[in-house]
Amino acid sequence: MSANQKTPAQLTQPKANEIYLVRVYDAPVELVWDAWIDPAQAAQWWGPRGFTLTTHSKDLRVGGAWHYTMHGPDGTDYPNIATYYEIEPYKKLVYDHGATEISPPLFRVTVLFTTIGKKTQMEMTMALATAEAATETRKFIKQAGGEATWDRFAEYLAEQIEHKERFVINRSFAAPIDVMYEMWTKVEHFSRWLPPTGFTMSFIRADIRVGGSSFYKMTKGSSENNITMYGRAAYLEMDKPYRLVYTQQFCDEYENIARHPMAPVWPETMLTTVQFTEEAEDSTRVTVTWEPHGALTIEELQAFMKERAGMTIGWTGSFDKLEAQLQAVIQNN
Template identity: 60%
Template sequence: MTAAAASNEIRLTRVYDAPVAAVWDAWTDLAQVAQWWGPRGFTITTKSKDLRAGGHWDYIMHGPDGKDWPNYARYHEVVPRERLVYDHGASSADAKPLFHVVAQFRDLGGKTQFDMCMTLATAEEAQKTRGFIKAAGGNSTWDRLAEYLEKDDQGRELFVINRSFDAPIASVFDMWTTPAHLAQWLPPTGMTMAFRRVDIRTGGDAFWSMSSGDFTMYGRFEYLDVQRPDRIVYSQYFADEHENITRQPGAPTWPEKMVTTVTFTEEGAGQTRVQVRSEVLGVVTAEEIAAFVAERSGMTQGWTGSFDKLEELLPSVAAHS
């Protein structure tokens, strides 16, 4: 469970399926950092980096809209494979940093727990920064790191997204396993969802439809593992109205089947982090893998829209539970 954050702090915890040496190298080797640093759609150019106490990292983030964001970090502590402490958020060496960062790497025996604490001057500044990070999709940086580590170590392409909710883990889990609730928040914005058949348990399945009014698509979930309150694994594929497997409407090169693993983690009193990991299932072509990789930004937008609806729905559902 993550330690409670002070009002002027922003805390983040992730567990990566990679040894601590690999996670540290991904953070500190410039060639690797360039593969994942920044929100989806961003790239970076490093002007100079001196990884030592008193050193710095001077770089530019390039947004998908063409805007450049100069960044300057000043290192205070560098303990290889354990700890980085630095000031960040300045636009140049002479500018005032926006926040102080303590990043810690903990060896879990083949996995790595990464804890980061950003400390700002005031609670108001922390709240403002939370809003900026959310609007910019900044937390997708850590999802991209998970994808990069998996590709580097296992050669597998993943899609990863995390979201924290101010609700107990049991309530959040129920939103995924109660069909009436799931149908309210899961479909893309502008679409409605209906279950034609649903049995959410290990070995169960669901046949659903989603409609935008003049267009209806169908699909199936096959639940491979449902463990309350911390894990749901299901495969999914598109189907016709008779449940025959089909390709995604309008995307003939999209992989035929996917498998999604959803994990639920307590992050503090009454707070839960949800992680969604999706990958292709079965034999696929290089073209299908390329289509999956190219659509990560779109998947991030889709899940973000669904999570926004889930966030809005949770208080009213919890109040009546």
């Protein structure tokens, strides 16, 4: 599938009582399916970042159930019983989610798996009793970081297939795809939302094109007590409005390669791939994949792997600012 082709999922219009999401994984459907149904594999990715999973029993058949407990990073346990209603290997799963021994399920889940070339599209619909319940559940999932489950799944599959460690994060924005692409490629836009929370970003040089590069400064704090970091980016791919690929490095004020001032073993070069997917006329999903690039030591790779939760917090803060910036841009257009 080429970057500009729409998938069948993009035509789906969920009902008011439904929560809908779609992801495309760079893996064959057999591998995606097996990673779903095998408890040992699910334990590697199921749940928000920081959560772990214990399976007590799993009976994958119509009428069977999966009994498991999710363990939160604060030590809270979340018991769950998922009961299966439809099972079509490599194609479809339908089950109830959120039941316990003393409480009914929270919603019915339908998952569709579709082969697209060498990739797999996963469509998930969570059906709740009412539109109000869907709204509240959507808020809860966002606050709990629940959608990171599907980012962790992408990371797990990449490790299984390519033996690469990556960080993945998705977010859907209420904006047309062309506007979203400009928010990432126009300096006057992305300098306002991309820096870490509390930092301001200014450009010493900005040549945003394939083969071009930028050199920038990020500052936080007062003139008496501030943190200043320099960095540069080199643009490798720009397939408007679907894909953007660039590398990033920390530098000193003379553009000599340096390291993160608070993380001396952080990888020298990071590769950022941004995929823009049109979910509806005025809705775009952004998928950011971040990975070390070029020469890498074991210590640098370990530092990257340990920081995924922090990366989620950092990108979430930037995405929150992007959401606010989008509202201002759309209102002014």
